[in-house]
Amino acid sequence: MDYFFTEEQKMIQELARQIAEEKVVPVRAELDEKEEFPHEIMQVLAQSDMFGIFIPEEYGGLGMGSLELCIAVEELSRACLGVSTSYAANALGTYPILLFGTEEQKKRYLPDIASGKRLVAFALTEANAGSDAAGIQTTAKKDGDYYILNGTKQWITNGGEAEIYTVIAMTDPSRGARGASAFIVEKGTEGFSFGKKEKKMGIRASVTRELIFDNCRVPKENLLGREGMGFIVAMKTLDQSRVGVGAQGVGVAQGALEEAIRFARQRVQFGKPVISFQAVQHMLADMATLTEAARALVYSVARYVDSGAKDISKPSAMAKVFATDVAMKVTTDAVQVMGGSGYMREYPVEKMMRDAKILQIYEGTNQIQRNVIGQELIKEAARKG
Amino acid sequence: MKIVVCIKQVPDTAEVRINPETNTLVRDGVPSIINPYDLHALEAALQIKEKIGGTVTAITMGPPQAEDALREAIAMGVDDAVLLTDRAFAGSDTWATAYTLARAVSRIGYDLILCGKQAIDGDTAQVGPEMAEFLDIPHIAYVKAIDDINDRVIRVKRMMEEGYDVVEADLPVLLTVVKEINEPRLPSLKGKMRAKKAEIRRLGFKDLETDEHLVGLQGSPTQVKNIFAPEMKKDRKVLKGTPEEVVEQLITVLKEMKCL
Ligand SMILES: Cc1cc2nc3c(=O)[nH]c(=O)nc-3n(C[C@H](O)[C@H](O)[C@H](O)COP(=O)(O)OP(=O)(O)OC[C@H]3O[C@@H](n4cnc5c(N)ncnc54)[C@H](O)[C@@H]3O)c2cc1C
Numbered sequence: 001m002d003y004f005f006t007e008e009q010k011m012i013q014e015l016a017r018q019i020a021e022e023k024v025v026p027v028r029a030e031l032d033e034k035e036e037f038p039h040e041i042m043q044v045l046a047q048s049d050m051f052g053i054f055i056p057e058e059y060g061g062l063g064m065g066s067l068e069l070c071i072a073v074e075e076l077s078r079a080c081l082g083v084s085t086s087y088a089a090n091a092l093g094t095y096p097i098l099l100f101g102t103e104e105q106k107k108r109y110l111p112d113i114a115s116g117k118r119l120v121a122f123a124l125t126e127a128n129a130g131s132d133a134a135g136i137q138t139t140a141k142k143d144g145d146y147y148i149l150n151g152t153k154q155w156i157t158n159g160g161e162a163e164i165y166t167v168i169a170m171t172d173p174s175r176g177a178r179g180a181s182a183f184i185v186e187k188g189t190e191g192f193s194f195g196k197k198e199k200k201m202g203i204r205a206s207v208t209r210e211l212i213f214d215n216c217r218v219p220k221e222n223l224l225g226r227e228g229m230g231f232i233v234a235m236k237t238l239d240q241s242r243v244g245v246g247a248q249g250v251g252v253a254q255g256a257l258e259e260a261i262r263f264a265r266q267r268v269q270f271g272k273p274v275i276s277f278q279a280v281q282h283m284l285a286d287m288a289t290l291t292e293a294a295r296a297l298v299y300s301v302a303r304y305v306d307s308g309a310k311d312i313s314k315p316s317a318m319a320k321v322f323a324t325d326v327a328m329k330v331t332t333d334a335v336q337v338m339g340g341s342g343y344m345r346e347y348p349v350e351k352m353m354r355d356a357k358i359l360q361i362y363e364g365t366n367q368i369q370r371n372v373i374g375q376e377l378i379k380e381a382a383r384k385g
Numbered sequence: 386m387k388i389v390v391c392i393k394q395v396p397d398t399a400e401v402r403i404n405p406e407t408n409t410l411v412r413d414g415v416p417s418i419i420n421p422y423d424l425h426a427l428e429a430a431l432q433i434k435e436k437i438g439g440t441v442t443a444i445t446m447g448p449p450q451a452e453d454a455l456r457e458a459i460a461m462g463v464d465d466a467v468l469l470t471d472r473a474f475a476g477s478d479t480w481a482t483a484y485t486l487a488r489a490v491s492r493i494g495y496d497l498i499l500c501g502k503q504a505i506d507g508d509t510a511q512v513g514p515e516m517a518e519f520l521d522i523p524h525i526a527y528v529k530a531i532d533d534i535n536d537r538v539i540r541v542k543r544m545m546e547e548g549y550d551v552v553e554a555d556l557p558v559l560l561t562v563v564k565e566i567n568e569p570r571l572p573s574l575k576g577k578m579r580a581k582k583a584e585i586r587r588l589g590f591k592d593l594e595t596d597e598h599l600v601g602l603q604g605s606p607t608q609v610k611n612i613f614a615p616e617m618k619k620d621r622k623v624l625k626g627t628p629e630e631v632v633e634q635l636i637t638v639l640k641e642m643k644c645l
Contacts (some may be wrong), residue, residue, distance in 0.1 A: 011577045018571060049574035062574055 001291060003299055005071070012053065012068050014342040019044055024079040031082060031205035032351050037161055038083050038205050044085060044112025046116020054091060055098070059110035061066040065306035066240070069245035070298055077251025078258075081355035082249065083366055084119045086119075088244050089157035089206070091361070093120030095237040096182050100225040105184065109164060121162035123153040123211055126236050131368050133168075133234065136176040138213060139167040145220050147171070147183065149213035153197065157362075159209025160194040166237075167211070168230045180230025184222040191216030202354035210240035235313075238363055243305055245363050246298040249323035249356070253291040256334035257350045258332040260284060263338045263347070274337075288332045294323035321369040324359035331356040386439030386536065388430045389495040390463065392423040393515070394447050394454035395506040398594040402450040403612050412481035420453045422501025424461075424569035425471050430499050431462050432567065440464045442493060446474060446485055452585050459580035466585050467493060473590035476602030478609075479507075483515030485600050488593040491520065492518055497539070498559040502527055519580055525552050529566050 005013065007113035023044050031038055054069045055061025062068075067092060077082035094113050098104055112118040129135035138151025150167055156165075165185045172179035185192055195210030198312060225233055261284060264275035276282050301319040305312050331353040342349045360366045394457060396415040404411050419427075430441045443458035445451045446469035455466035469489050479486060498520075500513035510526070517524030529549060530542040537556055542549045544563050572580075590600065600603060624634045641645040 007581065008578065011581075012574060015572060015574060015577065022571070046575060049576075050570055053574070064577075137415060 001295075003296075005154050008064070009068055009071055011062075012077060013071050015048055016050065016072040017078075019048060019050070020075050020079035024083050025065075026201055028080040028083070028205070029345065029348065029351070031080070034115075035204040037207050041083055042086065042116065042119065045234065046352050049114075050087070050114075051090065051116035053115035055094070055110050055114040059106055059114055061110070061114040065149050065302075066243055067299060067302035069307055070244055070302045073244050073247040074251040074254070074298075075273040076296075077248040078255040080205060081248060081252050081352070081358070082203040084248055085156060085203045085206040086161075088241070088248060089122065089130070090120045090162075091244060092168050092185070092241045093122040093162065093164065095240050096122070096224050096233050097184065099240065100182065100229070100233050101237055104221070106315065109184065112146060113164070117170040118163035118166045118293065119158055119161055119361075120166070121156050121158035122237065123156045123159075123165055123167045125153065125155050127152065127154050131365060134180075134231065136168060136170060136180065138167070138169040138299075139173065140171050140181060140218070142171070142211055142220070143217075146217045146222065147181075147220060149183070149185070149218055151213050153211040153213075155198060156211050157206055157208055159207055160197070161207050165192075165211065166224065166233075167213075168234050169213075171227045171230070175228065177231050178228050179233075181227045182196060182224040182230045182233040184224060185213075185216065185218050189216055189218060201357065203353065219328050224264050239316050240305065242369075243298060243301045245359055246294065246301070246316075246319035246323035249325075249359050250295045250298050250326035252290060252359075253287070253294065253323075253327045253330035253355050256331040256349050256356075257284070257287050257291055259347065259349050259352075260287065260334040260337040260342075263341065267338075267341070280337055282329070283333050287333050290326045291330055294326040298323050314373055317364075317369040317372040317376075320363065321373070322365045324356070324366060327356040327359050328353075339377070386433065386437055386496050386534075387494055388433060388439055388441045389490050389493060390423070390430045390441060390443050390458070391490075391500045391516070392427065392443055392445050392454055392458060393420045393501075393504045394418070394445060394451040395420045395504055397545050408612050409611055417450070417453065417585050418502045419457055420501050420506075422503060422505070422564065424501075424564065425564055425566050426499040426560075426599065427458055427461055427571040428530060428567045429462065429528075429562055430497075430561075431570070433497070433531065437534060438543075440497075442467060442487060442554050444469060444486065444493065446470070446482060455585050456580040457572065458582065459583050460576040462573070462576055466583070468587050469589075470587060471589040473597065473601050476605060477600065478605035478607045479509050479511040479515060480606055481600055481602075481604035483512045483525045484519050484604060486512070486594065487516045488595055489588055490516070492588070492592070496536075496556050497534075498522075498557070500559065500561045502563050510561070513559060517559040518559075520559070521557060522557050522567075523554045524561070525554060526561045527640035528562045531560075531566070559619075578579060589614045597645065628644045 014306040023041050042130050052061035053064050056062040073084055073088050097109055126136050140147040140149050167183050168180055170179050171181040191214045193212045195212045198208040218328055264280055265273050267274045297320045303316045334352050341347050395416045397418040409496040434441050440481055441456055442465050443463045444467040449470055452468050503510035509621040512526050527544040528541045529544040533540040540553045543552050624631045
């Protein structure tokens with residue numbers, strides 16, 4: 001399929017693919033095995049300007065958008081979702097600054113983010129607040145020129161590795177969801193430390209860690225937007241980034257499909273390559289069709305997001321839910337096509353299957369995405385009367 | 386510091402195919418790349434620039450399409466690029482190539498010239514050192530590390546069969562580098578975008594102000610008469626047994642072959 005990319009989009013695709021094949025594929029199994037953060041790959045991505053794709057030129061980026069970011073994410077995900085998660089979580093953490101930052105905040109943080117010098121993380125989830133994000137208990141109390149943060153964030157991607165954290169905390173717990181605010185917190189701030197590092201089923205090259213705020217004093221200039229806007233910041237950020245999770249789904253599905261086809265062509269049973277059996281061909285046909293459909297949806301939604309449209313909640317939820325369900329199915333079927341070999345760590349598809357599972361969970365579970373789509377359908381219907 | 390890197394565009398294949406009738410490389414359908422050793426030379430140049438400042442110019446002699454190799458070099462970060470191309474240069478052997486490149490770099494100006502240790506399609510490892518001779522400057526071949534460099538002096542490690550030499554030279558100097566020297570960087574997006582638009586300077590025969598009989602086929606004292614892969618001899622024999630028995634057998638065999 002040709003999606004009529006511009007020259008520049010093709011350049012991103014080509015370079016991201018080169019990085020994935022030359023720098024990621026050779027080490028992905030080892031990173032997974034050792035649960036190691038891909039420092040060297042992050043450096044390569046930085047040197048290649050990959051962190052600047054979606055950041056405006058005036059802050060040292062390339063001034064492109066969601067589609068270009070999705071192209072890069074897809075190519076990296078085709079090789080390793082652990083690596084692409086570390087890369088994509090950086091964008092997730094950056095959107096609050098990009099969307100809600102003051103000129104001053106943007107000038108202060110975006111250039112280092114664009115150059116890849118400083119990595120970013122986004123911190124919303126807590127032990128008692130997953131899908132129900134409004135249940136967060138981390139507080140931020142105004143004290144003169146500072147906010148004092150107290151509480152613990154859980155399962156934060158890039159925790160400990162990132163230098164910059166966008167954190168959602170309650171400035172006014174009595175107001176519920178309207179009492180949250182968003183802050184930029186720098187690593188090294190007094191009272192800010194890192195806790196438990198999770199051991200995971202998949203995406204083991206990415207770090208998932210606790211953030212602990214213990215009377216952490218954050219300068220008031222680091223408030224993003226206004227007090228009380230915390231959930232708006234979080235929701236707009238997730239609306240923006242979700243299509244990228246869809247792109248991760250497309251990438252890992254594509255990777256698994258290619259492995260399955262390669263294997264099925266050379267594995268001989270009953271005197272024939274197994275790809276000659278119609279049952280296998282039909283599985284591959286469905287895998288390829290679903291992957292292409294997911295890709296088409298992700299690109300369309302990314303273009304819609306880039307158009308500046310306001311009502312992106314439903315389409316980005318659709319792209320996320322569809323592409324990640326496809327990723328789960330295609331990676332599982334890739335293991336099936338490859339039989340026992342697919343189940344072994346010698347081949348990359350068992351990792352892809354373990355990795356793909358996270359896509360249905362983070363940045364809002366696929367149940368929650370369906371809730372979002374459902375609610376939008378109801379609103380739309382009500383508007384029509 | 387003005388650094389010039391000489392690069393060559395080569396076919397991207399470990400097995401270069403040869404047209405048996407013309408004894409020339411078959412380039413059709415084979416994608417072209419920058420000679421892998423030259424990528425290390427480019428990386429070394431960029432690292433020196435990052436460390437002590439200066440400019441990096443990439444130069445290649447080749448057909449017009451060799452411009453692609455120069456654009457790749459720009460995408461990696463070199464400041465500008467020169468394509469040395471002219472019908473008059475066709476058929477150059479290593480002598481004529483080195484002479485032509487030497488004329489060109491003299492025009493461009495240089496403090497330091499970097500080359501890969503050899504090109505994978507010819508494997509002669511001659512052009513770099515020959516250039517230095519034409520320019521009448523020192524050269525250090527097979528450099529595996531640059532330990533120190535300033536405006537006047539460079540100190541490097543030269544790879545030897547066992548171990549290495551530490552060599553110091555006054556600038557200007559020409560180095561040829563081996564793979565051990567560094568890990569070449571990938572291009573960057575900004576570099577790729579710049580490369581797309583960049584203007585590539587072209588130099589031809591006239592620009593070099595030299596004699597026709599010194600370049601191209603005329604200027605080449607050597608000519609390739611025939612290229613062939615060495616024939617594989619099939620008659621092999623494996624001697625088996627204890628070391629003592631094998632030695633006995635070997636002596637017998639060597640005597641039979643009249644080697645002893
Ligand atoms: C590896 C990893 C990395 C992560 N990285 C980050 C990060 O960088 N930053 C961050 O803030 N968070 C991060 N998270 C948290 C992630 O976003 C949450 O795990 C996710 O939102 C789901 O919350 P939960 O795990 O608490 O599940 P729960 O909310 O406890 O859900 C449990 C089950 O109930 C279902 N459910 C819950 N509520 C409803 C409902 N109303 N309707 C229907 N079904 C419902 C869910 O779909 C799910 O199946 C990460 C999580 C993981 C595992």
